[in-house]
Amino acid sequence: xxxxxxxxxxxxxxxxxxxxxxxxxxxxxxxxxxxxxxxxxxxxxxxxxxxxxxxxxxxxxxxxxxxxxxxxxxxxxxxxxxxxxxxxxxxxxxxxxxxxxxxxxxxxxxxxxxxxxxxxxxxxxxxxxxxxxxxxxxxxxxxxxxxxxxxxxxxxxxxxxxxxxxxxxxxxxxxxxxxxxxxxxxxxxxxxxxxxxxxxxxxxxxxxxxxxxxxxxxxxxxxxxxxxxxxxxxxxxxxxxxxxxxxxxxxxxxxxxxxxxxxxxxxxxxxxxxxxxxxxxxxxxxxxxxxxxxxxxxxxxxxxxxxxxxxxxxxxxxxxxxxxxxxxxxxxxxxxxxxxxxxxxxxxxxxxxxxxxxxxxxxxxxxxxxxxxxxxxxxxxxxxxxxxxxxxxxxxxxxxxxxxxxxxxxxxxxxxxxxxxxxxxxxxxxxxxxxxxxxxxxxxxxxxxxxxxxxxxxxxxxxxxxxxxxxxxxxxxxxxxxxxxxxxxxxxxxxxxxxxxxxxxxxxxxxxxxxxxxxxxxxxx
Amino acid sequence: xxxxxxxxxxxxxxxxxxxxxxxxxxxxxxxxxxxxxxxxxxxxxxxxxxxxxxxxxxxxxxxxxxxxxxxxxxxxxxxxxxxxxxxxxxxxxxxxxxxxxxxxxxxxxxxxxx
Numbered sequence: 001x002x003x004x005x006x007x008x009x010x011x012x013x014x015x016x017x018x019x020x021x022x023x024x025x026x027x028x029x030x031x032x033x034x035x036x037x038x039x040x041x042x043x044x045x046x047x048x049x050x051x052x053x054x055x056x057x058x059x060x061x062x063x064x065x066x067x068x069x070x071x072x073x074x075x076x077x078x079x080x081x082x083x084x085x086x087x088x089x090x091x092x093x094x095x096x097x098x099x100x101x102x103x104x105x106x107x108x109x110x111x112x113x114x115x116x117x118x119x120x121x122x123x124x125x126x127x128x129x130x131x132x133x134x135x136x137x138x139x140x141x142x143x144x145x146x147x148x149x150x151x152x153x154x155x156x157x158x159x160x161x162x163x164x165x166x167x168x169x170x171x172x173x174x175x176x177x178x179x180x181x182x183x184x185x186x187x188x189x190x191x192x193x194x195x196x197x198x199x200x201x202x203x204x205x206x207x208x209x210x211x212x213x214x215x216x217x218x219x220x221x222x223x224x225x226x227x228x229x230x231x232x233x234x235x236x237x238x239x240x241x242x243x244x245x246x247x248x249x250x251x252x253x254x255x256x257x258x259x260x261x262x263x264x265x266x267x268x269x270x271x272x273x274x275x276x277x278x279x280x281x282x283x284x285x286x287x288x289x290x291x292x293x294x295x296x297x298x299x300x301x302x303x304x305x306x307x308x309x310x311x312x313x314x315x316x317x318x319x320x321x322x323x324x325x326x327x328x329x330x331x332x333x334x335x336x337x338x339x340x341x342x343x344x345x346x347x348x349x350x351x352x353x354x355x356x357x358x359x360x361x362x363x364x365x366x367x368x369x370x371x372x373x374x375x376x377x378x379x380x381x382x383x384x385x386x387x388x389x390x391x392x393x394x395x396x397x398x399x400x401x402x403x404x405x406x407x408x409x410x411x412x413x414x415x416x417x418x419x420x421x422x423x424x425x426x427x428x429x430x431x432x433x434x435x436x437x438x439x440x441x442x443x444x445x446x447x448x449x450x451x452x453x454x455x456x457x458x459x460x461x462x463x464x465x466x467x468x469x470x471x472x473x474x475x476x477x478x479x480x481x482x483x484x485x486x487x488x489x490x491x492x493x494x495x496x497x498x499x500x501x502x503x504x505x506x507x508x509x510x511x512x513x514x515x516x517x518x519x520x521x522x523x524x525x
Numbered sequence: 526x527x528x529x530x531x532x533x534x535x536x537x538x539x540x541x542x543x544x545x546x547x548x549x550x551x552x553x554x555x556x557x558x559x560x561x562x563x564x565x566x567x568x569x570x571x572x573x574x575x576x577x578x579x580x581x582x583x584x585x586x587x588x589x590x591x592x593x594x595x596x597x598x599x600x601x602x603x604x605x606x607x608x609x610x611x612x613x614x615x616x617x618x619x620x621x622x623x624x625x626x627x628x629x630x631x632x633x634x635x636x637x638x639x
Contacts (some may be wrong), residue, residue, distance in 0.1 A: 148600055152607070155610075159610055172624075172625030172626055175618050175622055179552070179615070179622070182611075182614065183546070183556075186559055186611050186615075187546070187559065187562065190563060190566050200570075200573060
């Protein structure tokens with residue numbers, strides 16, 4: 001049914017399709033806006049389909065290599081190269097596949113949503129160009145096996161994101177947010193490039209698997225590790241480098257914010273990939289693990305306490321996003337702290353990592369959903385100010401239902417997906433260090449409290465006179481939110497199925513450095 | 526010592542760049558700081574690949590001598606191109622800020638806090 005050409009070249013196609021469509025979109029908009037909608041929607045549907053196809057293939061048959069410019073797509077080490085992978089390649093292992101699934105679902109839902117929500121705005125040609133470039137950047141970042149290529153996709157993502165954050169200039173305020181984001185992310189990207197230079201100087205290699213194989217963990221490697229951790233922790237919005245997050249998330253159009261969440265997760269993926277696949281047990285796992293745990297706990301606590309007094313609903317959600325990122329860092333950090341100690345890893349380390357990774361996919365879904373509902377409310381009433389809202393539950397019933405689903409999921413209430421991953425984190429972290437687990441639970445309660453307040457002030461109460469003509473948002477926007485809500489519910493009802501099929505292979509692929517190296521260099525360590 | 530001179534320059538440029546970004550109040554100067562930082566990283570990459578007395582790595586009719594490494598040069602070219610895009614976007618932000626606020630001092634960028 002599906003031509004073998006597509007399956008064989010899916011890693012390249014999933015990046016090429018949105019990339020080419022990005023530059024067709026503005027021209028097709030000149031002909032007719034409907035044609036542009038068709039091009040963008042069609043390209044995104046194809047991209048998502050190819051991405052999901054690739055992910056399912058990886059889950060079924062193991063790590064996929066795609067070597068650009070080689071005679072065969074899987075020929076990582078040509079016979080005349082002296083055992084060195086010389087070409088740029090994509091290495092799609094189960095962890096990458098998980099990120100691909102997240103991106104495919106979220107980006108598709110966001111496109112459905114924004115085709116309607118942005119319909120009345122100007123400059124849509126460039127909007128969709130940047131949007132598709134963002135998708136390209138994320139997909140490339142999570143699947144590349146070449147560290148310089150990672151940097152290039154990271155920059156594509158940063159530039160496109162910055163353009164979109166500033167997209168609605170909004171009297172200059174959105175541009176302020178974009179400047180903040182872009183200055184920080186450029187400095188971060190330069191730090192990563194410096195680290196890449198260090199690796200190249202030391203190991204004469206840019207391929208991640210080859211660097212991992214040759215890793216000595218000298219002083220220079222420690223410097224490179226610090227640069228990369230600092231840069232990527234900043235890009236994923238962990239405290240104390242979180243300042244850009246609330247500004248950027250609140251000023252970007254809501255549909256873009258939902259994708260920015262996925263972009264942050266892609267940076268988080270880069271962080272985990274570096275720590276686990278590049279260094280693994282070569283580094284002082286307990287020390288770096290605790291560093292990540294501390295970053296996580298700080299993010300959780302600071303994020304939620306800053307969220308509570310916010311008046312702007314998107315700023316509030318952005319601070320919650322910081323707080324939720326903390327859970328992922330905590331879960332995976334605990335896994336890292338016991339890396340190399342097999343009994344402990346089996347006892348709770350894998351479970352903590354699975355919890356953290358499961359939380360990545362859950363967070364992308366429910367946080368995307370929440371930002372989209374905030375956008376839907378803005379679409380109808382034109383404000384994000386909580387004090388000016390009220391009584392919308394009478395007219396926007398579906399939006400309210402989606403908001404409830406998202407809010408309960410983020411607070412970790414069963415039967416939604418946030419509960420499933422948080423429970424795994426609580427249990428495993430409790431075995432590691434009970435205090436951390438207690439902090440995580442308290443943060444979760446505060447999250448619930450905060451969202452009860454938000455729910456009350458947006459939807460409850462009598463119909464306000466100024467909003468008595470408010471109607472439900474159009475169907476395509478509801479469909480976009482519906483996709484994410486459906487995933488939230490399904491993941492919440494069948495968590496063990498998702499963990500077994502999607503998350504556990506990803507966690508094991510991340511922890512097992514030897515497998516990653518062997519997949520590329522063949523024959524092994 | 527002479528061989529390490531480029532790396533000393535990298536450190537000096539990095540410090541100048543970071544100091545400019547942190548200390549200056551004018552958006553254009555901050556963006557210049559980023560450009561200086563970028564040059565530092567580019568210089569670092571190029572000097573990694575340099576071999577004393579090496580020739581350009583073109584194999585056609587090449588004399589049998591030491592060559593400089595081509596990969597860091599390719600990386601630097603890519604990085605320069607990305608740098609141009611970055612600078613252009615940053616400067617376009619500065620233009621919008623100037624139009625909207627009438628100033629590009631970061632002291633005026635306070636509206637987000639309200």
